[in-house]
Amino acid sequence: MTGNSSQSKILKHRAWSDAEKARICAANNADLYQAVFRAHGLPDQRTNAFWSSDAIAPPYYSNMTTLDPDAMEEQLVEIGWLTDRLGRRPGFKDGFSRFNLVDKGFQLLFSASWIWAEPHKISARAPQEWVRIRDAAALQRWEHSWKESGSPTDADVFTLGLLSDPDIHIYGRWADDGFDAGCIVNRSPEAVGISNIFSLAGTPQVFRDAVSLATVAFSPDLPLVGYERGAALDEMTKLGFKPVGQLRIWLSDEGGM
Structure with a gap:
């Protein structure tokens, strides 16, 4: 029964279109946003169309992400509301590359691809020398290295509340x-996301290790998802991931997220 159940799940994943997979990727990413904001004690809201927060976002995080490619009118209303609340245009993750916001006072930071790998395509070998971060001291050392790898900021982005979240x-x-x-x-209910991959040495092996960790961390029957661009996208493609949609990150033309 167990084997048949797992096979049914995999077949169900194969039946999803790329558009449906992109929605699942966006929802998983919004789950991470929600966890990070709540670990900071920041308010947020979520509808079928978007996730958003009118609080000052942690560095490298947007105030809004879209969840439905066809709900553009509702999303534009939310952008306007956030602009009023924040006193500036919000950082905005356009999860389906539907908007051109240059004429609305935004600048495009970058474009990237949502990526997807079926569970049966990924090795479940746990890499050696890797550990799960479980206490404040380890988290501080981890974040220091993450910042050194190319995400400089004086603020603490990842807080202790994340360590007690069973889904992170x-x-x-x-x-x-x-x-x-x-x-x-x-x-998330339908996928496991991989993000914030970094290596101070810049070695491609880190991508394979991250994929292996994600495979063994939660249910091996769930697909793996994320978003990447450039060389990182190339490395994930080598590991069996396929692009399933495009996203864009927009910033206020006044600077900052």
Whole structure:
């Protein structure tokens, strides 16, 4: 029965169109946003059309992400409401590349691809020297390394509240008295997301390790998802991921998220 159940889940995943997979990717990413904001004690709201928060966002996080490619009117209303609340245009993740916001005072930060891998295509080998972050001291060392890898900020982005969230795992690879690589894995009902992959040495092996960790962290029957661009997208493609949609990150032309 167990084997048949797992096979049915995999077949169901194969039946999803790329458009449906992109929606699942966007929803999983919104789950991570929600967890990060709530770990900071920040308010948020979620509808079928979008996730948003009118609080000052942590560095590298937007105030809004879209969840439905066809709800553009509702999303534009929310952008306007957030602009009024924040006193500036919000950082905005256009999850389906539906908007051109240049004439509305935004600038395009970058475009990327949602990526998807079926569960049966990924090896479930747990890499050595990697550990799950479980306490404040380890989290501080992990975040220090993450910032060194190309995300500089004086603020604490990842807080202790994340460590008690059963759907969030933060992993780091030990090196001397700190970490030289890391990633975050988050579980949603229909997928497991991989994000914040970094390596101080810049070695491609970190992508394979992150995928292995995500596979063993939660249900092996769930597909793996995320978003990447450039060389990182190439590395994930080599590991069996396929692009299933496009997203864009928009910033206020006044600067900042």
